[in-house]
Amino acid sequence: xxNIISRTAAESLEKYLKIFPAVAILGSRQCGKSxxxxxxxxxxxxxxxxxxxxxxxxxxxxxxxxxxxxxxDKTICLDEVQLLPELFRTLRSEIDNDRRPGRFVxxxxxxxxxxQRTSETxxxxxxxxxxxxxxxxxVENEPEYSLQRFWLRGGYPDSYNAFDDEASSIWRENFIxxxxxxxxxxxxxxxxxxxxxxxxxxxxxxxxxxLNLSSIANTMDLSAPTIRHYIDILEQTYIARILPPYFNxxxxxxxxxxxxxxxxxxxxxxxLQIPTxxxxxxxxxxxxxxxxxxxxxxxxxxTGAKASFFRxxxxxxxxxxxxxxxxxxxxxxxKASTDPQPTKGFWKAIETLQPRHSYxxxxxxxxxxxxENVTVTGIGCLMRVLTK
Numbered sequence: 178x179x180n181i182i183s184r185t186a187a188e189s190l191e192k193y194l195k196i197f198p199a200v201a202i203l204g205s206r207q208c209g210k211s212x213x214x215x216x217x218x219x220x221x222x223x224x225x226x227x228x229x230x231x232x233x234x235x236x237x238x239x240x241x242x243x244x245x246x247x248x249x250d251k252t253i254c255l256d257e258v259q260l261l262p263e264l265f266r267t268l269r270s271e272i273d274n275d276r277r278p279g280r281f282v283x284x285x286x287x288x289x290x291x292x293q294r295t296s297e298t299x300x301x302x303x304x305x306x307x308x309x310x311x312x313x314x315x316v317e318n319e320p321e322y323s324l325q326r327f328w329l330r331g332g333y334p335d336s337y338n339a340f341d342d343e344a345s346s347i348w349r350e351n352f353i354x355x356x357x358x359x360x361x362x363x364x365x366x367x368x369x370x371x372x373x374x375x376x377x378x379x380x381x382x383x384x385x386x387x388l389n390l391s392s393i394a395n396t397m398d399l400s401a402p403t404i405r406h407y408i409d410i411l412e413q414t415y416i417a418r419i420l421p422p423y424f425n426x427x428x429x430x431x432x433x434x435x436x437x438x439x440x441x442x443x444x445x446x447x448x449l450q451i452p453t454x455x456x457x458x459x460x461x462x463x464x465x466x467x468x469x470x471x472x473x474x475x476x477x478x479x480t481g482a483k484a485s486f487f488r489x490x491x492x493x494x495x496x497x498x499x500x501x502x503x504x505x506x507x508x509x510x511x512k513a514s515t516d517p518q519p520t521k522g523f524w525k526a527i528e529t530l531q532p533r534h535s536y537x538x539x540x541x542x543x544x545x546x547x548x549e550n551v552t553v554t555g556i557g558c559l560m561r562v563l564t565k
Contacts, residue, residue, distance in 0.1 A: 181212070181216050182311060182315055182316060182319060182334070183307070183315065184209065184213050184315060185314070185315060185478075186202070186213060186307075186308050187213060187216075187217055189306050190202065190213070190214075190217060190282075190306060191217075193295075193304035193306065194278060194279040194282075195278055195279065195317075196278055196304060197274050197278055197279075197302065197303055197304035198272040198275075198277060198278055198279070198280045198281065198302050199268065199272060199280060199281040199282070199283060199299060199302055199303040199304075199305065199307050200279075200282050200283070200303065200304045200305075200306065201258075201282075201283040201285060201303055201304070201501075202214065202283070202284050202285075202306045202308050203284075203285050203286075203287075203305060203306070203307055203308065203412060204286070204307060204308035204309060204310075204415055205309075205310070205415035205416065205440075206286045206352075206355075206356065206360055206414075207333055207334070207335060207352060207477070208309060208310045208332075208333060208334070208415070209310065209311070209334050210256070210284045210286075210308050211228075211256055211284065212334065213308065214226065214254050214256075214282060214284065214441060217246065218252070218254070223251050223252055224249070224251065224252050224254060225248055225251045225252070225253045225256065226254045226255045226256065227253065227255050227256065228257065229256060229257045229258060229260045229261050229473045230256070230257050230260065230405070231485045235261075236394055238261070238264070239407060241264060241267045242267055242270070242271065245267070245386070246271075248517055249275065249280075249545065250280070251266075252279050252280060252282060253280065253281050253282070254281075254282040254283075254284065255282070255283050255284065256419070257284060257285070257286060258284060258285050258286040258427070259285045259286060259287050259364065260363060263406075265298040265299060266298060268299065268335065269273055269298045269299055269302070272299070272302045273302075276302070285301075285359065287364050287413050287414050293356065297423060309338075309415070309473075309477050310331060310332030310333045310334065310441055311327075311332035311333075311337055312332060312474050312477050312478065312560070313327060313474050313479065313556050313557050313560060314474070314557055314560040314561065314564070315439040316332075316337065316402075317557045324540055324556075325454045326454075327442075328442055328454070328457075328466070328467070328470055328540075329342065329345075329442070329443065329446060329451075329453070329454045329457060330345045330349075330442075330443045330446075331349070331441040331442045331443020331444060331445075331446070332441060332442075332443070333348075333349070333352065333441060333444075335348050336348050336349050336352070336443045337443075338360070342452060342453055342454075343452070345443070346447060346452055347389040347445055349444060349447040350447060352444070353374075353377070353444065353447060353448070354370075356373055356414075356416070357370035357373050358370045360414065361373065361410065361414070364410075364414070366410055368407065368410075372397070373407065375392055375397060375475070376393070376397065376404070376411075377416075377439075377448055378412075378448055378449075379393055379396060379397070379460075380393075380408075380411075380417065380437055380439060380460075381445055381449050382449070383437055384437065384438055384439055384445055384462060384465045384466070384469055385436060385438060385465035385466070385468045385469055385472075386436060386437065386512075387432070387434040387435070387436060387437075388408075388419065388434060388435050388436060388437040389434070390404050390405055394527045400511075408437070411542065415440060416439065416440060416441075416444070417437060417438065417439055417440060418437075418438045418439075418440045418472070418473065418476070419435045419436070419437060419438075419487050420435055420436045420437075420438065420472065420484065420485060420498075421435045421485050421486075422434065422435060422436075422485060422486060422487070422488065423485040423486060423487040423496075423499045423501075423530075424485075427504060427529060427565065429489050429490075429494075429529065430489060430490035431487070431489055431490060432486065432488040432489065432490055432492075436486055438469045438472060438473065440469075440473050441473070442466055442469060442470045442473075445462070445466060445469065446466070454540060463513055464511075464512075466513075467495060467511055467513035467540065468497055468511040468513075470536060471497070471498070471509070471511040471538045471556055472484075472497065472498055472511070472555070474556055475498060475500070475509060475538075475556075475559065475560065475563065476498075476558060477502050477562050478563050478564050479504060479507075479563050481503075482499075482500035482501055482502045483500070483501040484499070484500055485498075485499050485501070486498060486499060487499050487508075487526055487530060491519075492522070493522055493525065494522050494525040494526040494529055495520075495522045495523070495526055496509070496510060496523065496526040496527075496530065497509060497510050497511045498510075498511070498562075499530065499532075500563075505532075505533040505534075505550060506530060506531070506532040506533060507532055507533065507534055507535075507536070507563075508526065508527060508530055508532040508534075508535040508536070509535070509536050509537075509538060509559075510523050510535070510536070510537045510538070511537075511538050511539075512537055512538070512539045513539065513540065514539055515539060515540060515541055517537050517539045517553060519537060519547075519551075523535075523537075527551070532550075533550065534550045534551075534552065535550060535551045535552070535557055536551075536552050536553075536554050537551070537552070537553045537554070538554055538555070538556050538557070538559055539553060539554075539555070540556075541553070541554075541555045542555050542557070542558075543555060543558065544558045544559075551552075
């Protein structure tokens with residue numbers, strides 16, 4: 178598959194370049210940031226791409242002010258900008274001298290790490306765009322798309338586009354190794370890669386479950402605050418997602434512990450050594466894997482909503498995902514079955530939450546109602562509904 182898959186973030190990029198002097202595109206390594214910007218600015222001589230991992234490009238910025246001034250008529254794209262944090266002060270000075278929109282595009286592989294620096298130096302001068310690996314809605318119309326393939330391999334472009342499952346697995350194995358051995362240290366975190374790999378493995382086994390810091394800390398013989406710090410790093414680098422519990426003025430005791438997910442299903446399966454979809458079908462993580470896939474894809478498109486899960490302390494009412502919009506509530510349950518059977522806990526949760534609409538998301542292509550304001554739907558269908 179050699180064609181360039183259209184990214185929905187390109188629309189935001191085009192809009193933001195007309196508003197902000199600088200635009201930051203943030204996302205995990207290898208999620209497609211460089212490909213997006215290169216495709217976006219192809220055949221456009223007003224774009225100048227600088228890769229801060231390339232020594233030749235890096236040498237051009239020995240005197241960054243002079244370089245920026247010499248190329249003031251161009252949109253300068255700085256890739257992996259978190260590797261050169263001292264640039265931000267110079268960027269602020271340049272922008273304050275000339276606040277024309279579209280002067281800089283910054284690509285970064287660490288959200289909180291980069292956001293902290295930009296909030297200190299570029300506040301009010303920069304627009305932020307999060308880029309994830311491919312989503313279902315971005316690839317479902319491709320000729321070679323199948324949900325099983327996407328589910329098994331995940332959304333990282335090189336993993337998804339690999340010529341077979343074995344090649345995809347090899348890519349993901351090397352991605353994880355490079356992430357642990359190079360990317361984390363480059364961000365200033367000195368953590369032994371075997372220790373972080375062990376944590377990733379534990380989190381993979383707890384995928385979609387409550388995050389029990391004490392249990393993980395005891396298993397790894399570390400303190401709970403240390404484990405929390407390590408998980409914060411995984412969040413900041415787009416590897417893990419923490420989903421908070423729903424809380425509102427409901428007169429019931431609610432669960433207070435957040436849930437943990439590995440954001441990419443392909444990385445989850447690689448860590449758990451699940452090489453084929455048939456192996457996934459027979460693995461205990463099957464249902465949790467589907468839930469994580471749905472949660473990640475829906476959260477990616479539901480940008481105007483606060484996402485959480487709902488569960489009473491007794492566990493008799495539960496909803497996998499709750500989207501709180503300013504004017505409505507959407508409830509979502511995930512079922513890894515083509516013939517889903519709603520539980521009593523699902524119906525009781527609807528009575529308590531009173532959502533405008535509820536969805537049961539399962540691995541099908543279409544959708545159909547089973548009750549007023551309750552719909553069984555495929556993930557792609559729901560993503561389209563949420564983005565209308």
